[in-house]
Amino acid sequence: MDRTPLSISELTSRIKIVLEGGLPALWIRGEVSQFTSHRSGHSYFTLCDDQTQLSCVLWRGRARELNYTPQVGDLVVAFGRVVVYERGGRYQFDCYDLRPAGLGELAQAFEALKQKLAAEGLFALERKIPLPPLPERVGLVTSPGGAALQDILKVARERAPWVEFHLAPANVQGPGAAAEIAAAIRALDQSGWPQVIIVGRGGGSPEDLWAFNEAPVVRAVAECRTPIVSAVGHEVDVTLSDLAADLRAPTPSAAAEMCLPDRHALRARLEEAALRAQRAVTLRLAEKRRWLTDRAAPVLAHAMTGRWREESQRVDEISRRLDRGVRLLLERRREALQHLGARLDCLDPRAILERGYAIVRRAGDPQPLTDAARLQAEDEIEVAFHRGGATARVTSTHHD
Incomplete structure (x- = not known):
């Protein structure tokens, strides 16, 4: 046995030879505990499990080719090799490829379930129900604390x-989420109250959105007798619930835009309809006047006869009746359009607020309160006025 002591550099060199020569390129699995992208383009991160951790580096050329940006807490698999950094006397993992762990398994499960449910006809176009053009009652299935x-x-x-x-x-995610979503959809559908249902959530990882790929949710969406819109994640996210729904929206905000009419567009359509009606009546009146003129021409040739006077009076009478009829028709159309406009204005809650009324909601609940019996002392309420709002606490209640 050689008792000659080695220098630190010599020992580190031997460790480098043993580690780098004895360990080929391989796949490893771990959780991202740190991730930093340097201005140079290199990315430095740490992978760990329940017992230890490993420093890793993804050089600039590899980082540019990466289609996935890991986040702290992600479970990933990485391909690369162990290298020894002699100056620091430490080793690290040079990463060549990095991808989410389990993504392949999820994709396989997605395709298998998609084929199974498609064979049952759950995605068939003939099942789709058109959305109502002017809904007044909308059911929502989502997390009460979510951004959606x-x-x-x-x-x-x-x-x-x-x-x-x-x-x-x-x-909308986690254990039991699929059962809760399916039950909420069926409860709204069976109540008969909503005219359209929106089900969805904001963006997330494939694992976060997976509840909307589970069979109970997809079946509840497909079997819903009320028109239903699926709005899960972002535009690039597609779930099986999207395929089963009557309409797929890329985001929750887009779902609201697809379901609800724009009041400004409605008013513009009413004004356009009034203008078209006025033009049609004016054109019809001109045609009748030309017809009367053509019919009157032979009569005018016998201006000195009694027949001419009789026909002239008849033409005048018809013209007067036509003028009265046109004016009456225009007046009725104008009154009908004014009535529709008034109804539209009355439906606007702000018109009611301008008269001194207010809308009261329980804090955190979007539904207005109409019965004091639903409140108790110390409940926190939100009061919306024509201008601004206020938050208050109930001291007492009374019932008429």
């Missing part, structure tokens, strides 16, 4: 503030 709910309500306040909403709350 607020996005939908924001669009609704701008486009169609008279529309009522009913939320059937459900967890």
Whole structure:
């Protein structure tokens, strides 16, 4: 046995030879605990499991080719080799490829279930139900604390503030989420209250969105007798619920825009209809006047005869009747359009608020309160006025 002591550099060199020569390129699996992209283009990160951790580097050329940006907490698989950094006396993993762990398994499960449900006819076009053109009652299936709910309500306040909403709350990810979503859809459908249902959530990883790929949710969507819109994740995310729904929206906000009419567009359509009606009546009147003139021409040739006077009087009478009829028709059309405009204005809650009324909601609940019996002392409420709003706490209630 050689007792000659080695220098630190010599020992490190031997370790480098043993590690780099004895370990070929391989796949490893771990959780991302740190990830930093340097201005140079290189990415440095740490993979760990429940017992240890490993420093990793993804050089600039490899990082540019990567189609996936890992986040802290992601479970990933990485391909590369162990290298020894002699100056620092440490080893690290040079990464050549990085991808989410389990993504392949999810894709296989997605395709298998897609084929099974397609064979059952759940995605058939003949099952699709058209959306109502002017819905007044919309059911929502989503998380009460998620951004999707607020996005939908924001669009609704701008486009169609008279529309009522009913939320059937459900967890949208995690254990039991699929059962909750399916039960909420069926409960809304069986109630007969909504005219259209929006089901969805905001964006997330494939694992986060997986509840909308599970058979109970897809079947509940496909069997829903109420028109249903699926709005899961972002535009690039496609779930099996999207395929089974009557309409797929790329985002929750887009779902609200697809379901709800724009009040400004409605008013413009009414004004355009009035203009077309006026033009049609004017054209008809001109045609009748030409017809009367042509009929009167032979009569005018016998201006000195009694027949001419009789025909002239008859033409005058017809002309007067026609003028009265046209004016009456225009007046009725104008009154009908004014009535429609008044109804549209009355449906706008802000018109009611301008008269001194207010809308009261329980804090966190989008549904207006109409019965004091639903409140108790110390409940927190939100009060919306014509200008602004306020938050208050109930001290007492009374019932008429």
